[in-house]
Amino acid sequence: MWYLQPDTMVKMTAPHLPTADEILDALDPDQRAVATTLSGPVCVLAGAGTGKTRAITHRIAYGVRTGHYAPTSVLAVTFTARAAGEMRARLAQLGVVGVQARTFHAAALKQLSYFWPRVVGGAPPTIVEHKARLVALAATRVGVEVDRVAVRDLASEIEWAKVTMLAPQDYVTAAQATGRAAPAGSDFRDVARLLDAYEEVKELAGVIDFEDVLLLLGGMLHDRPDVARQVRDQYRRFVVDEYQDVSPLQQFVLDQWLGQRREVCVVGDPSQTIYSFTGATPHHLLNFGARYHDATTIRLVRDYRSSPQIVHVANTLLASATDRDKVPVLELVSQREPGPEVGFEVYEDDVAEAQGVARHVKELVDAGAAASDVAVLVRTNAQLEQYEEALSAVGLSTQVRGGERFFSRKDVRSAVVLLQGAAKAGTGDDAISVIDDCVRSVGWSNDPPQTRGAVRDRWEALDALRRLCHELVSQGNDLAQVVAEIQERARHHHAPTVDSVTLASLHAAKGLEWPIVHLAGMSEGLMPISLAATPTAIAEERRLLYVGMTRAQELLTLSYSQSRSGTSRSVRQVSRFLAPLWPGGAPASRSRTQRAVPRDGFDSFGRAGAQEMDRAVFEALKAWRTQVATRHDMADHAVLSTSVMRALATARPGNRDALVAVRGMGQQRVVMWGEEILEVIQKYGSHTTS
Numbered sequence: 001m002w003y004l005q006p007d008t009m010v011k012m013t014a015p016h017l018p019t020a021d022e023i024l025d026a027l028d029p030d031q032r033a034v035a036t037t038l039s040g041p042v043c044v045l046a047g048a049g050t051g052k053t054r055a056i057t058h059r060i061a062y063g064v065r066t067g068h069y070a071p072t073s074v075l076a077v078t079f080t081a082r083a084a085g086e087m088r089a090r091l092a093q094l095g096v097v098g099v100q101a102r103t104f105h106a107a108a109l110k111q112l113s114y115f116w117p118r119v120v121g122g123a124p125p126t127i128v129e130h131k132a133r134l135v136a137l138a139a140t141r142v143g144v145e146v147d148r149v150a151v152r153d154l155a156s157e158i159e160w161a162k163v164t165m166l167a168p169q170d171y172v173t174a175a176q177a178t179g180r181a182a183p184a185g186s187d188f189r190d191v192a193r194l195l196d197a198y199e200e201v202k203e204l205a206g207v208i209d210f211e212d213v214l215l216l217l218g219g220m221l222h223d224r225p226d227v228a229r230q231v232r233d234q235y236r237r238f239v240v241d242e243y244q245d246v247s248p249l250q251q252f253v254l255d256q257w258l259g260q261r262r263e264v265c266v267v268g269d270p271s272q273t274i275y276s277f278t279g280a281t282p283h284h285l286l287n288f289g290a291r292y293h294d295a296t297t298i299r300l301v302r303d304y305r306s307s308p309q310i311v312h313v314a315n316t317l318l319a320s321a322t323d324r325d326k327v328p329v330l331e332l333v334s335q336r337e338p339g340p341e342v343g344f345e346v347y348e349d350d351v352a353e354a355q356g357v358a359r360h361v362k363e364l365v366d367a368g369a370a371a372s373d374v375a376v377l378v379r380t381n382a383q384l385e386q387y388e389e390a391l392s393a394v395g396l397s398t399q400v401r402g403g404e405r406f407f408s409r410k411d412v413r414s415a416v417v418l419l420q421g422a423a424k425a426g427t428g429d430d431a432i433s434v435i436d437d438c439v440r441s442v443g444w445s446n447d448p449p450q451t452r453g454a455v456r457d458r459w460e461a462l463d464a465l466r467r468l469c470h471e472l473v474s475q476g477n478d479l480a481q482v483v484a485e486i487q488e489r490a491r492h493h494h495a496p497t498v499d500s501v502t503l504a505s506l507h508a509a510k511g512l513e514w515p516i517v518h519l520a521g522m523s524e525g526l527m528p529i530s531l532a533a534t535p536t537a538i539a540e541e542r543r544l545l546y547v548g549m550t551r552a553q554e555l556l557t558l559s560y561s562q563s564r565s566g567t568s569r570s571v572r573q574v575s576r577f578l579a580p581l582w583p584g585g586a587p588a589s590r591s592r593t594q595r596a597v598p599r600d601g602f603d604s605f606g607r608a609g610a611q612e613m614d615r616a617v618f619e620a621l622k623a624w625r626t627q628v629a630t631r632h633d634m635a636d637h638a639v640l641s642t643s644v645m646r647a648l649a650t651a652r653p654g655n656r657d658a659l660v661a662v663r664g665m666g667q668q669r670v671v672m673w674g675e676e677i678l679e680v681i682q683k684y685g686s687h688t689t690s
Helices: 018-023 029-035 052-065 081-093 104-119 130-140 148-163 168-177 188-204 210-223 226-233 248-258 308-319 351-368 380-391 412-426 433-439 454-474 479-493 535-549 617-630 642-651 656-661 665-682
Strands: 002-004 009-011 042-046 074-078 100-103 237-240 264-268 298-301 343-347 372-377 398-400 499-506 514-519 552-561 594-596
Touching: 002 656, 009 380, 018 052, 029 298, 042 052, 052 074, 052 237, 052 372, 052 656, 074 081, 074 104, 074 412, 081 100, 100 130, 100 617, 104 188, 104 210, 104 226, 130 148, 148 188, 148 210, 148 248, 210 226, 226 248, 226 617, 237 248, 308 535, 343 351, 351 380, 351 412, 351 514, 351 552, 372 594, 380 398, 380 499, 412 433, 412 454, 412 479, 433 454, 433 479, 433 594, 514 535, 514 665, 617 642, 617 665, 642 656, 642 665, 656 665
Parallel strands: 042 264, 042 298, 074 100, 074 237, 237 264, 343 552, 372 499, 372 514, 398 499, 514 552
Antiparallel strands: 002 009, 343 594
16 A cells, blocks of 8 residues: 655555554645544635645544544545545545545435435436436427527526526526526526426426436435434534535535534635536635634645646736635645746647647657646637647547546446456456456557557557556455456546546546646637626636646646637637736737747747757757666656756756756756766757856
């Protein structure tokens, strides 16, 4: 088992489990305050990358280890299956079993299914996964003409009304009061009538939707004291992650779980509220202290994810917001070593931007970065296709976040079925060989295919499954335990990492992180999106950009193009959010693809702006870096990042002072590798000789 600390990895050999003191030793002072505040209402304001999951899982583990909590009395709820899976995995590493960590819907569905036969009778109704057919039928009933796009928009509006707990007769007033735009082709009265018709159609079909799961459970707990008593006897302590995103409906369910009790710990960041269109609101987080006057509030601001350069830009983005007095801003403090400056790039048109981003990513991968270390994030899903094509054109595979789920792939499902059969048959003790045989029989091979496309995607998916199984075996699991863990991950959509470049919308990237992030399409009309017509909506767009920035660990680049196509007469402007951050001010109109170059003459990848990079020096440094990494059993990029090597190959420093001046080197690297680096450069002649 690996016991992760903020800046080190300490191996703990099984079956040793961390003591209460060891659980606290892994935390910084603020995280420790969270872990040791074991009772009463607690509000944790946790900035991006500050270790909120670590803090709350260690709090649970410390409470269990010290005897304050019975594991089965704790219910931890979050918003995504991935986050719930991560929480369970961390608790397991800390030796805590029995704690329930689930999404709101998963926890509610389990309870609803259990109590339904007693309260209603018979089996619970089927849950419809997609509303489209029911919405279309409802629209026909009320005489509203719809197409596929209108059905999707109306379905979203129905979901918003239900999670904000609006009755159809109250919908018009509430929608107008919140400045909500009516779905295209409809007015608010149409939607109100549709809400009634939708419920009728659903009832006739004998089905419920996902929002009904929460509504029905909340109502059941509210109306049936015997049911509420049983749930409250079981769950006495609650932890709510991403509390800034709770809807009124989710808060209602949480209130029923709690009853009059006060044992709740909420964790959130108002600066990451980006789902208001779905009914999420930071109101409950911001007013937690007003509701619980004696609540303990703890702030986490030490950022372990992003470099100081990235944190500075993200902090500056929020500090310039006109709504900063309305939403408390947590000013992050990076705990990482300095890295490359944030890059800013301008392109002539969308095609040039996609091709330029793809070239940069290809250079990074060729220089040693893993494809899975890179993410390209955009504002809308419609932008993803051109980046998928551009990256494929340079030979890089991609995975679209929010696309086909990993465990839903036919090849992965086939491999899992074979693993299940092998586990039941008890085919010997060599689990590794069995795993390899199973994935090989459905398309995996020792050597990856050289082609791209579906064949390579299948190989990479199977290889990710294989690597996950190998990892589980190395942790002491037998084949049956490996299969059980795989099935658990499949149920909660907790997929392994595939070695492909990630493409995602900014919304889909929430909760994730990568060493290298490129935010593309950052122009007015896309960021903020043109549909954001109110100050509240524009403020949320700023927060969305902040979320995108803070996904990056080491290297962040922002770009936009000046037109949809090279022949377009309309000239786009850079996002109003980025104009104050742009080196030298907002860029003027340019007639060709051009990269914004910081004042020191190098771009975000350390490439020459005012000076030319010496390719021979770069290749020599690259070879030296590989030798050092091998000698010290380190990853190549941990010795020197590619951007620093490029900067070195451009500046070609000849002495220690000049070496220190190269951006990204830092004193620690100069002490460790300085003499060797200077020796490599001097073979080719340096710019600085004295």
